[in-house]
Amino acid sequence: MDAMECPLKRQRTDVAAPDSLSRSISPPHKRQRAPEKRVFTSPFQLTWIRDLPKESNQDALSLKDILGDRLIRECWQFNFLHHVPFVMDAFDPDIRHLVKVHIVHGFWKTDDPNRLMLSQEASEFSNVHLHSAPLPGMFGTHHSKMMILFRHDETAQVIIHTANMTAKDWTNMTNAVWRSPLLPLLDESSSAASEAPESAAFGSGHGFKSDLLRVPGKHDANAQPETAWGWAALKTRLQSITCRPGDSEIVVQISSLGTLGAKDDWLQNTLFDSLAAGGKGAAERPRFKVVFPTADEVARSLDGYASGGSIHTKIQSPQQAKQLGYLQPILHHWANDSRDGRGLPSGSDVLDGGRQRAAPHVKTYIRYNEKKTMDWALLTSANLSRQAWGEAADKSTGEMRIASWEIGVLVWPDLYGQDSVMVASFQSDTPGMGPETGAGVSSAMVGLRVPYSLPLQRYGPREIPWVASMNHTKPDCQGRIWEAQEY
Numbered sequence: 001m002d003a004m005e006c007p008l009k010r011q012r013t014d015v016a017a018p019d020s021l022s023r024s025i026s027p028p029h030k031r032q033r034a035p036e037k038r039v040f041t042s043p044f045q046l047t048w049i050r051d052l053p054k055e056s057n058q059d060a061l062s063l064k065d066i067l068g069d070r071l072i073r074e075c076w077q078f079n080f081l082h083h084v085p086f087v088m089d090a091f092d093p094d095i096r097h098l099v100k101v102h103i104v105h106g107f108w109k110t111d112d113p114n115r116l117m118l119s120q121e122a123s124e125f126s127n128v129h130l131h132s133a134p135l136p137g138m139f140g141t142h143h144s145k146m147m148i149l150f151r152h153d154e155t156a157q158v159i160i161h162t163a164n165m166t167a168k169d170w171t172n173m174t175n176a177v178w179r180s181p182l183l184p185l186l187d188e189s190s191s192a193a194s195e196a197p198e199s200a201a202f203g204s205g206h207g208f209k210s211d212l213l214r215v216p217g218k219h220d221a222n223a224q225p226e227t228a229w230g231w232a233a234l235k236t237r238l239q240s241i242t243c244r245p246g247d248s249e250i251v252v253q254i255s256s257l258g259t260l261g262a263k264d265d266w267l268q269n270t271l272f273d274s275l276a277a278g279g280k281g282a283a284e285r286p287r288f289k290v291v292f293p294t295a296d297e298v299a300r301s302l303d304g305y306a307s308g309g310s311i312h313t314k315i316q317s318p319q320q321a322k323q324l325g326y327l328q329p330i331l332h333h334w335a336n337d338s339r340d341g342r343g344l345p346s347g348s349d350v351l352d353g354g355r356q357r358a359a360p361h362v363k364t365y366i367r368y369n370e371k372k373t374m375d376w377a378l379l380t381s382a383n384l385s386r387q388a389w390g391e392a393a394d395k396s397t398g399e400m401r402i403a404s405w406e407i408g409v410l411v412w413p414d415l416y417g418q419d420s421v422m423v424a425s426f427q428s429d430t431p432g433m434g435p436e437t438g439a440g441v442s443s444a445m446v447g448l449r450v451p452y453s454l455p456l457q458r459y460g461p462r463e464i465p466w467v468a469s470m471n472h473t474k475p476d477c478q479g480r481i482w483e484a485q486e487y
Contacts, residue, residue: 042429044448045176045179047061049302051171055427058428066159069149073098073100074102076147077104078144081166085121085124086165088125105130105132105133106133140402143382145407153182154185155184157181157182160379161176162380164310168306173310174362174451229402231390232393241414251291251456253290253291253362253366255311255360256312257383258383260385271389290331291334293334297334297338299476300335302358304480308468308472312468313467316469331465338460341458360451362451363382371421372423378408380408389406420444421445424447424448469486
């Protein structure tokens with residue numbers, strides 16, 4: 001038709017109109033789209049490993065990623081070991097001399113060589129201030145690993161992690177980090193401040209995660225949640241978390257095995273009972289696995305035996321030998337490719353965490369269920385020791401003793417919404433969407449970055465853990481041997 005030509009007017013016709021024109025018509029029902037599943041990246045992130053390829057460092061963090069922001073005006077560092085020049089080098093050079101840096105350590109003896117060295121290093125920076133944490137017992141340490149950053153935009157951020165503030169820990173050792181959101185300054189009279197639960201300490205981002213502090217001293221094991229500490233605090237918190245019914249296992253992955261006793265009473269009846277304390281829907285007692293490297297794994301790591309100086313246990317005394325006897329059946333490798341370890345389950349697919357050659361300094365406690373999802377996960381400075389978690393409660397008084405300062409972050413699916421699931425993610429903070437994740441039908445899927453590979457490989461019958469206080473004469477990957485070191 002010509003562009004200027006009007007269309008002919010429709011002519012009336014006597015032909016019967018279709019029935020559909022003489023009755024009302026409803027539009028066809030739109031196909032209902034399934035709601036899109038929300039996906040959350042892992043609340044825990046791994047640290048950057050210098051000598052691994054870029055693809056193995058996806059989503060990993062360096063210390064400069066954390067401290068390099070120019071908006072930081074004040075930084076509180078809580079840790080066991082600090083190398084002050086290393087810490088200061090992580091700040092942006094334009095503000096390095098302006099940031100107020102407070103370092104909290106546990107070297108309370110004035111003649112402690114570590115304290116003297118720390119003081120000497122700090123004296124080179126006028127904006128660095130040292131603080132000694134109180135330690136009531138002689139066997140405790142200030143082992144907490146936390147940063148609190150105050151910013152010029154009136155926000156603060158809490159970082160809880162597993163690394164000492166030394167170049168060694170941030171170079172080729174596996175560590176992990178949890179970072180809070182940027183937390184706005186609250187007016188003391190505001191409703192948000194008054195409604196925060198008593199159990200949500202500063203920086204907790206209440207409703208997002210749970211702080212688990214271990215404070216040295218004597219404590220009531222039956223105290224209310226807001227005043228509970230150590231294993232008692234963890235037990236109380238876990239009793240409120242829903243666990244899926246059916247088979248489950250708790251994987252305890254640590255870098256130090258303390259002296260637990262010749263019998264497994266404390267391990268089974270105090271710590272493991274606390275970890276097994278599932279709440280609503282709790283299943284039968286889970287199986288337990290402990291992940292700790294052997295000498296072969298340390299020797300094949302990126303730094304070889306040198307990395308073993310940060311990984312501790314002892315097996316030489318008769319009491320320690322008995323401890324190894326009850327631990328051996330539950331010990332598993334950090335790297336599941338040991339030549340002397342037991343075989344992996346037939347037909348199992350290996351899910352590669354990407355850190356097999358980066359020796360562990362990270363500490364994680366994770367409950368896995370039979371649906372291949374996680375009921376909860378804990379990132380903490382606390383190793384497997386009575387000093388860290390607390391002694392068994394006195395039967396007559398209910399009193400428990402804790403020797404060391406520790407801190408951790410506990411996360412679970414319901415923090416992200418009802419019917420959410422938490423799944424393991426490997427070599428990325430974003431969870432996969434395949435059936436192997438076990439996510440199924442859920443409102444949200446939360447990734448949890450797992451540093452080790454699955455399935456776990458159990459120790460072989462003749463394998464023992466790495467012991468830094470023993471000689472190791474077989475050359476490591478760098479051709480070096482190891483001479484026993486006492487700690």
